[in-house]
Amino acid sequence: MKTIRLTTAQALVRFLNQQYVEFDRKQEKFVKGIFTIFGHGNVVGLGQALEENPGDLEVYKGCNEQGMTQAAVAFAKQKHRKQICACTSSVGPGAANMVTAAATASANNIPVLLLPGDTFATRQPDPVLQQIEQYHDLSITTNDALRAVSKYWDRINRPEQLMSAMINAMRVLTDPANTGAVTIALPQDVQGEAYDFPEYFFRKRIHKIERRPASQEAIDDAVELIKGKKKPIIICGGGVRYSEAAEALKDFAERFNIPFGETQAGKSAVEWNHSLNLGGIGVTGNLAANLIAKDADLVIGVGTRFTDFTTASKGLFQNPDVDFLTINVSEFHAYKLDAVKVVADAKVALNNIKESLEKTGYISAYTNEIKDVKEKWEKELERLVNIQYKEKGFKPEIAGHLDEVLDEFYKDTGSCLTQTRVLGELNKLIDDNSIVVGAAGSLPGDLQRIWCPKKPNTYHMEYGYSCMGYEVAGALGVKLALPDREVYAMVGDGSYLMLHSELVTSVQEGKKINIVLFDNSSFGCINNLQMGNGMGSFGTELRYRNEKTGKLDGKLMHIDFAKSAEGYGVKTYTVKNIEELIQAVEDSKKQTVSTLIDIKILPKTMTNGYESWWHVGVAEVSQNEKIQNAYENKEINLEKARKY
The missing domain is CATH 1.20.5 (Single alpha-helices involved in coiled-coils or other helix-helix interfaces)
Incomplete structure (x- = not known):
């Protein structure tokens, strides 16, 4: 047996360079690159290996471990899970910073490979810098915190363990049913330790992402259920995009006259103006989808996890005779809601069910209902995107001290912009093939309702974990995935303050992203939630502490985000009216460096719920x-x- 003497870190880099995926007979390299923040736990081990011979791996220097990992998550999401980036950190704080992003990956079933440094396997220098000592168990390190948020976790205490660990890592990373964060903890002494690795460990490996077929029994069960129903609705989930099943879903819906609603992950799989596309469904859904869902006697979930936002906490489907059919590559998700299950690839299953259902002559019983609800929603949408402060029709209907906070914000900033109108204008201003990125706050609800994607796969929303701070880092990840597209991060001031460090990385890498910052001096979504449930405005607005009351109920704070970002080398704009918005967006298109548009948005001018709870x-x-x-x-x- 031929061997190659390498350090553990060098062997890892060589192995990653030889991993490929094949999907529908198309092969590509699986690991695009590696995000790094070097520290004493990885710089002279994995760092040395990457400096000496990175192979084809592109090495990106992050600014925050959570931020760079969120960028890697977004990269894999935009690549439909067919290509990934790895992330390495030092031991201690660096590893702990990756926990949140790992959870984002696992909650959304998005593959990301984490390679945190670890304390010494020999334990001889213990306690090393940044090491946590647990008196009852000396084997525990910071990296154990990643166990709860990883789909696979391992620690390499001997060089030869790398081989079985990495094969298992690839198994999980390329498994459509159970992918997510994979953590391989690397003790810093083991990273530099040499071993005679067998040559075959480094041969080219092709991981085939196969389309899991549907069993005939499952197809028969699905057909039997559908043909007894009059008013079904399809829920288009993220699995439709990852399976690249959009055309199959359209064909299925058109053949049987079945309308479909979209989850956040499924939105833009199909163009917004398709005659059967009802738009967003659930808590952040619109009037059309939620009205049809209330009366539906069958809910066909395709590639969806049926989260509480999709089902309106299981309260959306009010027909007493409603049943559920799930099409999902994951058996776990397929079992939800006591559904009839088709555990299979979305594209394969839809085509198979369609073929069998056609033989029965089935057509839904919808007549004018779909057209009628879409017209209702289009009328409401027209109102939302044209609403202006203190003009006729201005009625946001959002909970709590509306006039008081609106007047204060308007007096302080001079801005008269409502959030829904700005989104309507942006939808017209940015190019059709541009990609919008979002994650948390009130914007996901407004975007799912208002945004009208004109091209497939141009809507990128992380809402499985709804992670504040994903937006800017996510935009960078999307730009790395599709460098020829304009990418826009739709982010509130709260999320931006929480994490925007990878904006600097975008400048360093020369990867232009556009930050569209909606500044309403608050965590507006949660402020509405608390006030809508009887509370006052408590700790959710950006206010100074009041010297008289001792509480955070003083004047609103106003931050010049444009001035701050300008110091990073970003082209910035401040916007307080529609004319300034148009000028800023048009000028930003001409820039080659990242941009930030600081839009002062009147609080409480987002959308409210439509027939949801x-x-x-x-x-x-x-x-x-x-x-x-x-x-x-x-x-x-x-x-x-x-x-x-």
């Missing part, structure tokens, strides 16, 4: 009558919800 833990006991009423309302809605 979200189950949150309202206080059962309170002396506040509004909270008592909110609790009673929660109990009424809970009684209507399905109990699975």
Whole structure:
């Protein structure tokens, strides 16, 4: 047996260079590159290996471990999970910083490979810098925190363990049903330790992502269920995009006249103006999709995890005879809602069911209902995107001290911009093939309702974990995946303050991204949630501490985000009216460096719920009558919800 003497880190780099995936007979390299923040736990081990011979791996220097890992998650998501980036950090704080991003990956079933440094396997220098000592178990390190958020976790205590660990890592990373974050912890002494690795460990490996077929029994069950139903609805989930099943879903819907709603992950799989596309569904859904869903007697979930936002906390589907059919490559997700299950690739399953269902002559019983609800929503959408402050029709209907906070913000900033109108204008201004990125706050709801993607796969929303701070880093990841496209991060001031460090990375790498910052001086979404459930405005607005009351209820704070970002070398704009918005967007298109458009947005001018309910833990006991009423309302809605 021929061997090659390499350090563990050198062997790891060589192995990663030889991994390929094949999907629908198309091969490509699986690992595009590696994000790094070097510290004492990885710089002279894995860092040395990358400096000496990185192979084809592109090495990116991150600015924050969470940020660079979120960028890697976004990269893989935009690549439909067919290509990834790895991420390496030092031991201790660096590894801990990756926990949040690892959770983002695993919650969304997006592959990302984490390679954190670790303390010494020999334990001889213990306690080393940044090491946590647990008196009851000396084997525990910071990296153990990653166990809870990883789909596969391992620690390489001897060089030869690398081989079985990396084969298992690739197994999980390329598994459509169970992918997510994979953590391979690398003790810093083992990284530099040499071993005679067998040559065959470094041969080219092709990991075939196969389309799991549907069993005939499952197809028969699905056909039997559908043909007995009059008004089904399809829910288009992220699995439709990852399976590249959009055309199959359209053909299925058109053949049987079945409308479909979109989850955040499924949005833009099919163009927004398709006659059967109802748009976003659930808590952040629109009027059209939610009205049809309420009366549907069959819900066909395709590649969806049926989260509480998609199902409106299982309260959306009100037809007493409603049944569920799931098409999902994951058996775990297929079992939800006590559904009839088709555990298979979305494209394969839809085509197989269509072929069998056609033989029955089935057509849904919809007549004008789909057209009618779409017209209702289009009328409401027209109102939302044209709404102006203090003009006729201005009625956001958002909870809490509306006039007070609007007047204060308008007086302080001079801005008259509503969030929904700005989104309507942006939808017209940016190029059709540009990609919008979002994650948290009120923007995901507004985007799922208002945004009209004109090209497939141009809507990139992380909402499985709804991770504040994903937006800027995610935009960088998308730009690395599709460098010829314009990418726009739609981000609130709260999320931007939480994490925007990879904006600097974008400048360093020469990868232009556009940050569209909606500054309303608050965590507006959560402010609405608390006030809509009877509370006051408590700790969710960006206010100075009041010297008289001692509380955070003083004047609103106003930050010049444009001035701050300008110091990074970013081209910036400040926007307070529609004319300035148009000028900023058009000028930003001419730039070659990253841009930031600081838009001062009137608080509480986002959209509200449409025929939906979200189950949150309202206080059962309170002396506040509004909270008592909110609790009673929660109990009424809970009684209507399905109990699975």
